[in-house]
Amino acid sequence: MKRRDTLKILASLPMIGWAQTQNGFAATNDKPAIKKARNLILISADGMGACQWQAPGIIRKSPLSVFGMEHCCLVDTLPLNKINGDAPSHCTALGSGVATNSGFVGLDPNGKPVKNLMEYAKEWGMARGIVSANSLVEGSIVPFVAHVRNRMMVEPITAAYVEDEFDVVLGAGKNYFTHKVTMDAPQTGVACEDDSTANLSPRQDGRNLIDELKQKGYAIEEGMDNIMRSNAKRLFGFSAPMTLPNLMQGRTEDVFVNLTEKALELLGAHSNGFMLMIGDMYVDRASHDGNLDLLCKEALNLDQVVRLALDFAKKDGNTLVVVVGTPEASGMTLTHGNPSEGKVEAKWNEPGMIHTGIMVPCFAQGPGAEHFKGSVCNHELFPILMKALEK
Ligand SMILES: [Zn+2]
Numbered sequence: 151m152k153r154r155d156t157l158k159i160l161a162s163l164p165m166i167g168w169a170q171t172q173n174g175f176a177a178t179n180d181k182p183a184i185k186k187a188r189n190l191i192l193i194s195a196d197g198m199g200a201c202q203w204q205a206p207g208i209i210r211k212s213p214l215s216v217f218g219m220e221h222c223c224l225v226d227t228l229p230l231n232k233i234n235g236d237a238p239s240h241c242t243a244l245g246s247g248v249a250t251n252s253g254f255v256g257l258d259p260n261g262k263p264v265k266n267l268m269e270y271a272k273e274w275g276m277a278r279g280i281v282s283a284n285s286l287v288e289g290s291i292v293p294f295v296a297h298v299r300n301r302m303m304v305e306p307i308t309a310a311y312v313e314d315e316f317d318v319v320l321g322a323g324k325n326y327f328t329h330k331v332t333m334d335a336p337q338t339g340v341a342c343e344d345d346s347t348a349n350l351s352p353r354q355d356g357r358n359l360i361d362e363l364k365q366k367g368y369a370i371e372e373g374m375d376n377i378m379r380s381n382a383k384r385l386f387g388f389s390a391p392m393t394l395p396n397l398m399q400g401r402t403e404d405v406f407v408n409l410t411e412k413a414l415e416l417l418g419a420h421s422n423g424f425m426l427m428i429g430d431m432y433v434d435r436a437s438h439d440g441n442l443d444l445l446c447k448e449a450l451n452l453d454q455v456v457r458l459a460l461d462f463a464k465k466d467g468n469t470l471v472v473v474v475g476t477p478e479a480s481g482m483t484l485t486h487g488n489p490s491e492g493k494v495e496a497k498w499n500e501p502g503m504i505h506t507g508i509m510v511p512c513f514a515q516g517p518g519a520e521h522f523k524g525s526v527c528n529h530e531l532f533p534i535l536m537k538a539l540e541k
Pocket of ligand 1: 197505
């Protein structure tokens with residue numbers, strides 16, 4: 151299906167529609183004179199409201215790269231049935247245009263699969279890639295991969311990676327593809343103590359997805375050195391067997407930056423454009439833990455990735471970069487400090503794994519970025535993204 155055909159269908163859906171009342175977005179029969187994006191780099195900033203972006207800039211006395219992006223809007227992150235949002239339902243909404251229930255991954259409120267941006271991109275012949283700062287089964291990433299009731303359903307989520315046939319997938323968690331790994335509690339960003347598979351059972355579905363990926367022609371690389379050396383056209387690169395630690399517990403800043411650089415290098419070689427989804431989860435966890443030092447370190451690392459994307463886009467000239475928060479983590483506020491001294495203190499209203507219902511910023515730069523303005527619901531971002539990619 152061609153992009154324009156898809157857009158015609160989308161325009162006919164009353165649930166989505168093109169005319170947005172809140173932000174004055176143009177209707178489909180209008181012909182706004184905008185330049186179309188060949189590539190999309192979509193960066194998901196898990197748990198990041200305004201304060202999570204602002205605090206690290208105060209401490210280093212220089213605002214983060216996102217604040218230099220030309221366009222910005224506020225995004226309502228609420229699922230249909232709760233004030234306390236979550237990355238899966240939020241990313242389902244912005245990635246498919248369908249608002250859904252709390253916790254749902256790529257499903258509408260009735261449990262039916264909804265087509266996501268990556269699936270449209272596949273039909274359009276675009277190259278597609280995923281980069282995760284941590285594992286490949288994180289809640290902010292999986293709505294672009296799978297269609298399941300919740301993000302703990304690791305086996306169908308990893309199996310969806312095999313069906314989806316992305317061009318480049320880089321992140322941690324190879325063991326999830328070969329063994330039964332339970333996810334009883336949200337991951338903390340602390341490395342799994344035992345990376346070996348010696349004590350793990352085979353997957354319940356009996357599949358070894360690494361073997362299946364190899365049969366499909368993928369190069370499988372493990373460890374950063376091997377990933378960075380690869381020039382494979384189809385690549386799964388695992389930065390760690392399970393998860394990676396946060397920056398205060400051993401992970402280094404270059405991991406996330408290098409993974410992104412490699413993905414851009416490989417995807418940028420495709421002539422028909424690409425869609426790259428990049429997810430960070432470490433700021434979210436630092437915010438849930440009320441750890442301002444860690445939060446700032448992680449946010450600055452994410453901002454390095456944003457900088458990399460913006461530099462690529464500037465050089466390329468046809469790339470839209472969008473950086474969007476997922477539901478804000480734990481109600482962070484900035485309470486005291488002195489910006490001229492690089493000092494800030496923060497408090498959290500809801501310590502623990504709670505997301506608040508406040509709106510979060512979405513930053514955009516590149517062709518089509520001018521439509522990111524005003525305030526929108528998460529599902530209303532989808533037609534704006536689609537519009538920017540229309541050929
Ligand atoms: Zn969170």
